[in-house]
Amino acid sequence: MNLSSKYEPKNSEAKIYAQWEKADIFTPKGNGQPFSIVIPPPNITGSLHMGHALNNTCQDVLVRSARMQGRKVVWIPGTDHAGIATQNVVEKMLKKQGKSRHDLGRAEFVKEVWRWQKEYEGKILGQLKKLGCSLDWSRLVFTLDENYERAVLHAFEHYYQKGLIYQGERVINWCARCASSLSDLEVENKEQSGKLYFIKYPLQSQISNLKSQSLSRAKLKDDNLKFKIYNFITVATTRPETMLGDTAVAVNPKDKRYAKLIGAQVILPLTNRKIPIVADGAVDDKFGTGAVKVTPAHSFVDFEISVRHNLAKIKIIDERGRINDRAPEKYQGMKAREAREAVILDLEQAGFLEKVEDYDMVLPLCSRCERVVEPLLSSQWFLKMAELKKPAIEAIKAGKIKFTPKRYEKICLNWLEKSYDWCISRQLWWGHRLPVWQTKVNSKNEKVKIFIGLEKPQGEGWTQSEDVLDTWFSSALWSFATLGWTGERTAETADLREFHPTSVLSTGRDIIFLWVGRMIFSSLEFLGEIPFEKVYIHPTVLNEKGQRMSKSLGTGIDPLVLIDRYGADAVRFGLMYQNTGVQDLKFSESAIVASQKFCNKVWNIARFIGINLETSNSKNQILNRFQKPNPRTQSDKEILVKLAKVKLQVAKDLEKFEFGKVAHLLYDFIWHNLADTYLENSKKQMQDKKLKANTEEILIYLLVESLKMLHPFIPFITEEIWSKLYEEKLVSQPMIADRLIMK
């Protein structure tokens, strides 16, 4: 065995990856027990970051280990069209060229996104290869592939026929910049200092035992009249502009202060509309004044209140975030923020503004563009959750799906238990268009007839809905749509039978609700089985300052730069070495440096053993005698016992996704037990003619066994050494690895 004095990752990695592909080792082989993972599809918005590198290394470790154990393994690659996120990055790109998507029109814009898709999918897949991921490229999936799209549309149709999908006018999260609805999960809440405005709403009716003078209607009709208010109820709000759409004031039924006012009417300043005071348990009597203005069209809670009390819903902010014609003319066309100032000024001048307090509040922001989310009444499509989530909850509770770390099980469960209907329609151009066709019954009749189907219905005048589906609607089908499920009865594929439920899902904790939970109920609904047996939640990769790695903040590190500098093995091992099961992983490059040194150590151990082997008379005999050698000395005995222990522990820890423990264990064993101790002892032993041959045999045995344990973590360098040991054979080739398992 001739190993160069120095291992150069750059010279080996691409060559070795090509060898693997040529040997076709990434496709499922043999008749072993199936083991399957589907990759969490990276968004095609950009290139991969350290979180992806970590997650995909974890999966590759599992997949390679399973393959070496002789299991029939598939790891399915794919990418996600990532509707809103991708549309946004392409829009940003266009903006730099001075264009908007409206300049292009829908068809052209979508073409533009497809060009982006081609480019970034290529980049992402290239990165995965550089990292050494042993994905089955013959099974590559994209969420907008024809078959995948069929699966998505069938899923929609299925839910609709079952009565689980409905169209409804409800308050939803609206992003005026993205010009689309958002699900609750796409909204990020951020604390911000703001103001709490106290506004006086004058009482209209006489209350018998209130002495104060009530205001006449005539007076209030005169906008310019400055009058003194003797009798009013004060509400507190952070969003005064929405008062233009108020249709009630609510108080807690138990609040004695307002008990006598319940049922009374107030005059809504600036609009002079008459609105009632209602009693509702949702009102916290300890907050503000204990009286809440109710704006059903622009607040989730207020909407609920309005349903309970049968209140009108006046939408005064439109989809562009501007005041519409339901509000007094003066404010029409203003942005909500401008309207706030105008409203406050007018209220103050008219004497309705009682006071303004500083107030720390939680602002809802669009998770994609950070614009403040405007809740508004909108006609959207929803998926009923009540029935769907039940089997998912049961499956988790019954322990059919096991989370690691265990605590995330409860988190997922809690979300499922309290999740309510999912807004699945988005006003975007990039994504799966709803299979909803509409036609007006006749030219005069405004009634709309709806047809749900994959094909355009017969007859004149049918148009397809402009909306697309929430990107997570399609991701929810990922575990089985990647294995060939299209929703058609005949589409039960061999892959589906063999590899579903998948063995493990490895992902980050930020998408437990968005994705993991939804995959569970989707799989149970469509296949009647769980999507995966185990869920591994890896830590979030932070930079050394503890900040989230983010491209826009410039706090990220590009894995490709590290691979280029230290080699893929060092990056992989460094990540695994730091992956010790904690919530966050403060990424430190020094771990990669240490791993590079570790790889160097492995290389030199192999060189030392190789050099001795070359001078040995019994080289071939040793290499092909796949038996555990017998110890002759105390040192022999110790290292062999230690090896056996380590092998056992590695297997146990991998089963529990203890990647960090395994990396530490391997590091310590290889460096301290094997190199520092045994190799040094072997030098003396080999001077003894009686011990020489046996010691050589033990050295080879140790090397072979170490390479096998290390291979899932550092596949390139171990493969390089292996190929020198066993000429053209691959350690990663299951049959060969199988044959080489020494008893």
Add this chain to the structure above:
RNA sequence: GCGCGCAUAGCUCAGUGGCAGAGCGUCUGCUUGACGUGCAGAAGGUUGGAGGUCCGAUUCCUCCUGCGCGCACCA
């Protein structure tokens, strides 16, 4: 507000109911049969604070503090 995680060397973090560990950094020596990306060694710690269980706690329990994360209808 509710829930969860973390706290160990200068930094990043392992680990353990019984003498406190690694990597990086610092210092001293060293071409030893592969490795200077190395070897031998050194300095560096009240294991966040208080209490409890125990013969013994850094480890288990309770509380506190600090940092981080998630959820929530604070208008």
